[in-house]
Amino acid sequence: MAQDMTLMWGSGSPPCWRVMIALEEKKLQGYNSKLLSFDKMEHKSQQVLDINPRGQVPAFKHGNIIVNESYAACFYLESQFKSQGAKLIPDGPEEQALMYQRMFEGLAFYDKLGAVILYDYYVPEGERLESALKRNKETLVTELKLWEGYLEKLGSGSYLAGKSLTMTDVVVFPTVATAFRFGLSAERYPRLGEYYALMKERPSVKASWPPHWLENPKGQDTLKDICLRETMAKNMTLLWGSGSPPCWRVMIALEEKKLQGYNSRLLSFDKEENKSQEVFNMNPRGQVPSFKHGDIIVNESYAACFYLERQFKSQGTKLIPDSTEEQVLMYQRMFEGLTFYDKLTAVIFYEYYVPEGERLDSAVKRHKDALTTELKLWEGYLQKMDSGSNLAGKSFTLADVVIFPTVATLFRFGLSEKCYPKLGEYYALLRERPSIKASWPPHWLENTKGQETLNDV
Numbered sequence: 088m089a090q091d092m093t094l095m096w097g098s099g100s101p102p103c104w105r106v107m108i109a110l111e112e113k114k115l116q117g118y119n120s121k122l123l124s125f126d127k128m129e130h131k132s133q134q135v136l137d138i139n140p141r142g143q144v145p146a147f148k149h150g151n152i153i154v155n156e157s158y159a160a161c162f163y164l165e166s167q168f169k170s171q172g173a174k175l176i177p178d179g180p181e182e183q184a185l186m187y188q189r190m191f192e193g194l195a196f197y198d199k200l201g202a203v204i205l206y207d208y209y210v211p212e213g214e215r216l217e218s219a220l221k222r223n224k225e226t227l228v229t230e231l232k233l234w235e236g237y238l239e240k241l242g243s244g245s246y247l248a249g250k251s252l253t254m255t256d257v258v259v260f261p262t263v264a265t266a267f268r269f270g271l272s273a274e275r276y277p278r279l280g281e282y283y284a285l286m287k288e289r290p291s292v293k294a295s296w297p298p299h300w301l302e303n304p305k306g307q308d309t310l311k312d313i314c315l316r317e318t319m320a321k322n323m324t325l326l327w328g329s330g331s332p333p334c335w336r337v338m339i340a341l342e343e344k345k346l347q348g349y350n351s352r353l354l355s356f357d358k359e360e361n362k363s364q365e366v367f368n369m370n371p372r373g374q375v376p377s378f379k380h381g382d383i384i385v386n387e388s389y390a391a392c393f394y395l396e397r398q399f400k401s402q403g404t405k406l407i408p409d410s411t412e413e414q415v416l417m418y419q420r421m422f423e424g425l426t427f428y429d430k431l432t433a434v435i436f437y438e439y440y441v442p443e444g445e446r447l448d449s450a451v452k453r454h455k456d457a458l459t460t461e462l463k464l465w466e467g468y469l470q471k472m473d474s475g476s477n478l479a480g481k482s483f484t485l486a487d488v489v490i491f492p493t494v495a496t497l498f499r500f501g502l503s504e505k506c507y508p509k510l511g512e513y514y515a516l517l518r519e520r521p522s523i524k525a526s527w528p529p530h531w532l533e534n535t536k537g538q539e540t541l542n543d544v
Contacts, residue, residue, distance in 0.1 A: 092118035095135055095146040097125050099268075099297040101197060101261035102157035103145045108257045109161040111291030114172035122298070158190070161257055173291075175254040186248040186255045189237070193259035199223070199230045200262055204269045204309050228313055231266075231276060238278035239401060244285065252289070260286045268306040271313060275345060277401050323349035326366055326377040328356050330499075330528040332428060332492035333388035334376040339488045340392040342522030345403035353529070389421070392488055404522075406485045417479040417486045420468070424490040427465065430458045431493055435500050435540050455544055462497075462507060462544070469509035475516060483520070491517050499531065501542035 092115065096103035110118060123129035123144060131142045138146040139155040147153070147160045149167075154160040165175045177183055202223040207215065238245065247255040263283050267273065273280025286292055300306070323346065327334035341349060354360035354375060362373045369377040370386040378384070378391045380398075385391040396406045408414055433454040438446065469476070478486040494514050498504070504511030517523055531537075 089115040089118040091150050093148045095121045097144050098299045104261035105157040105258045106145045106160045107295035108291050109164045111294050112173040113164050113168045186253045189247050189255040197262045199227045203227050235278045270308040270311040320346040320349040322381050324379045326352045328375050329530045335492035336388040336489045337376045337391045338526035339522050340395045342525050343404040344395050344399045417484045420478045420486040428493045430461045434458050466509050499537040501539040
């Protein structure tokens with residue numbers, strides 16, 4: 088049947104690839120395949136113009152029937168060979184509606200991708216503007232966010248219109264594959280990455296994989312800076328103070344969830360900017376962190392960390408483990424961490440909280456004894472874990488997000504790693520983590536020498 092079919096195509100062209108996948112899915116191997124060179128402008132040759140007056144590929148002919156638009160060719164193949172190979176148009180009206188919707192949204196997706204990756208090709212050198220390319224990238228990010236969301240709603244292992252492969256996948260997958268070929272990050276777009284991994288193993292996709300991609304598996308990095316999360320973070324604001332463990336918790340969570348690019352407002356405690364109207368508008372307690380996402384305000388640091396993990400569950404680091412045992416230990420350590428922090432501040436901020444006339448050496452000693460008992464507990468917890476462990480096991484969890492700032496503050500105020508080797512080992516392990524390096528208190532960087540308040544604890 089396929090012997091009287093001819094397809095002229097170019098390697099890596101998503102429109103051509105659509106038709107090739109459709110031919111494979113409909114079991115129409117054996118057609119006359121003519122690979123043309125874009126570099127040699129063969130798509131503008133007379134043999135193409137005889138089939139397609141636009142001088143474009145794909146150029147498809149079945150007997151005397153010519154169908155050049157890739158979507159039209161795919162519909163034609165499904166209509167003519169309905170009972171053959173994969174059924175590409177589902178029967179149910181609901182599934183059909185979703186398939187058609189996503190198919191034609193796919194055209195917008197392809198256009199927005201092309202506006203970025205082919206910008207230099209389409210726009211003459213004298214007309215190229217950084218602002219235009221930036222705008223195109225922002226438009227593409229918005230589009231990627233939509234598709235990431237569509238796949239999120241469908242659940243793991245789904246195709247673009249449901250559990251079965253449909254015409255939507257035939258026509259949209261080449262766009263997705265091209266995005267990853269040009270450097271899109273599967274870590275930043277996990278649902279699209281999962282879909283890409285699912286589809287690239289399909290026989291029809293493997294059989295039609297662009298030959299020059301096979302010859303040179305390394306693609307380009309045009310899209311390496313295209314980040315959905317940074318766009319999501321643009322409507323987030325964090326008011327914070329340097330060296331504040333509650334603020335640091337939220338900053339680590341934002342880094343771990345790949346939500347860089349939020350509106351970061353560093354306030355001065357010395358100037359009492361934490362008591363400014365700007366803070367009170369978000370947090371009636373006049374405290375930092377003060378965190379806002381759109382119209383949603385979450386000020387308690389633990390609450391903000393939970394919120395970020397729940398809202399951006401599929402992004403970045405998974406901060407709440409799946410197993411019941413690991414979850415229980417994580418929650419236990421997290422909320423013990425509040426006691427840990429209180430006992431630390433009772434010592435290092437004693438003179439800040441207690442008026443001079445009420446200060447007693449016996450009270451300071453009692454607070455130090457209570458902190459020593461607490462430190463002994465945490466040293467014991469880590470002793471029971473394997474070397475190199477985080478606070479709730481091998482994985483980095485919310486327990487580490489909220490407690491590491493307390494541990495770091497201990498060592499900043501003079502705690503001895505010699506006296507507390509397991510806490511010292513944990514501190515050394517986590518301080519090298521990218522999220523912690525990126526959020527390290529700026530005044531600690533300016534003045535690396537801390538205080539000696541805890542050198543006798």
